[in-house]
Amino acid sequence: MTETNLRILLARRPNGAPVPEDFAIEEAPRPEPKDGYVLVRHRFLSLDPYMRGRMSEAKSYAKPVAIGGVMEGACVGHVVESRDPGFSPGDAVLGGFGWQRFSAVPAARLIRLDEAEAPLSANLGVLGMPGLTAWTGLEDIGQPKPGETVVVSAASGAVGQVAGQIAKRRGARVVGIAGGAEKCAFVTGTLGFDACIDHRGDLEAQLDAACPEGIDVYWENVGGAVQAAVFPRLRDFGRMVMCGMISQYNEAPGADASGAPPGPNLGPVVRKRLRIQGFIVSDTGWPRYGKFRAEMLGWMRDGLVWREDVVQGLAQAPAAFIGLLSGRNFGKLVVKID
């Protein structure tokens, strides 16, 4: 029996935090590849915070998913049928295939993977968009120098775990911020950060204890109370790598509309010569993917670790994504497509 194409659609735009009813699940026929197309059976789907933005109509750097459209996302999988001479059945590939079991896509949109080099799912995390995000933000904005203090929020997450380990390899002292004792123990014990702060405790006191000389680089994944506690502790010439502010992604009517809470007074930006800079990996990261991948594969051979949070079954993707937005995942969140 031929597998159907299980697909998850955007049923309606969320009002605040997404709920299961914002998604619809359906079984469709397996698509047929046209000439020049390849049929891919997806093995893993990546779930990432940026997807929350795609669910809203608010103006952003990418177009929203249409109501009734398949949710966007990167997948790794195997070629099942190829109508392009460049690919054969069994080839491992990466692409923006969406929250579904199969896709028929133009061959030009596939990235070929080498399964001998790394497990398939690593291409969605440490070797994929999140890892490249960490590398690019540190290359272009954070630029940690030996002896500097780098603070990484969401430190056990997909981007944070890589950012901190890269900063360590650049010679910095790295302090993570994570939610709960278990994540903090992982951040110091397994990832090798120098310290980790539990954001459920007294942030200011813990930051003062972990960063007595202040903070040179802050990797921003979360915003909110963590940002408010870190900002006044930035040292002269400090850099804020503005990667995300997940704490407000569910705020209506959008991440940064008039209802958003205020931010820090910018007076210290002048006095301390701070640099606060945002970036999106698709602008500046992908053109340097080859350089990143070579460096990252070397670090992986030398002990850089990564943790995945693997959810079983595509039907669980909506619940897993909802949990991601409140920090319930532990490591890079991927869905194993049954």
Place this chain on the structure above:
Amino acid sequence: MTETNLRILLARRPNGAPVPEDFAIEEAPRPEPKDGYVLVRHRFLSLDPYMRGRMSEAKSYAKPVAIGGVMEGACVGHVVESRDPGFSPGDAVLGGFGWQRFSAVPAARLIRLDEAEAPLSANLGVLGMPGLTAWTGLEDIGQPKPGETVVVSAASGAVGQVAGQIAKRRGARVVGIAGGAEKCAFVTGTLGFDACIDHRGDLEAQLDAACPEGIDVYWENVGGAVQAAVFPRLRDFGRMVMCGMISQYNEAPGADASGAPPGPNLGPVVRKRLRIQGFIVSDTGWPRYGKFRAEMLGWMRDGLVWREDVVQGLAQAPAAFIGLLSGRNFGKLVVKID
């Protein structure tokens, strides 16, 4: 009869906006130069917003002026007596001589000026620290490209008037913000900006009219309501050149302590890939002074204009400085030392 050394001292630390009683004026004997020193008779004193920071004890990038000490400031003047072979009476020089009529300083601390190249006082403005500030901030942070929209606050002031004219020469469309119709007419009519907004009117409506496509570069001199109106209008990849936030320099207990008003929510920094960066000209500007001066002298020959607000008599410096902090000056504020 030999002139005395009229000097203006910091009598006490201001509580909020400085008042005349925060300063003391005294006549002291003319100092005597030691071996290797030069006696300089000052002709013009520069008054600049950064001096407010030097009057407070709050931690900043430079040490405060001591109570009873001579107020700090740059002056241009002429050598009266030299005990160094490198200088002769009559030489025109620039240095951080302070709010006084004479100083005896080590020859190494003097910068020699060529009066044939530009009027003496221009070395305190368009060719001096304010001009170099404008040039450095645009070189390193603003980086205006042809066709981009640049908004300059305090547009008729010492830094703003130069920043806008440089941005025009880099091919940008330049919109000034100034206080009152007279300054706005000067900004467009004399400085040649494309438009000017009166910050006493409806900022948001005027910005929408003058910058219908949004803002690529914002030169921040003022903070407060102007910053709040500009920030949401920044375009993707917009830059904020954080030069100063004069609207809060008088706020107790310091420019950026806990009492400061909140700033913008930083969500758009990620989404729009903004860069918000502070700088101090002494860090990065002076090493490139020669390059700046050559370029600026060329622009001055080609029609770059500058406006000075000249106050007569050193005794008027405190009142003029108090006025500077509330925007009462019109152009680069200098004191002619009688």
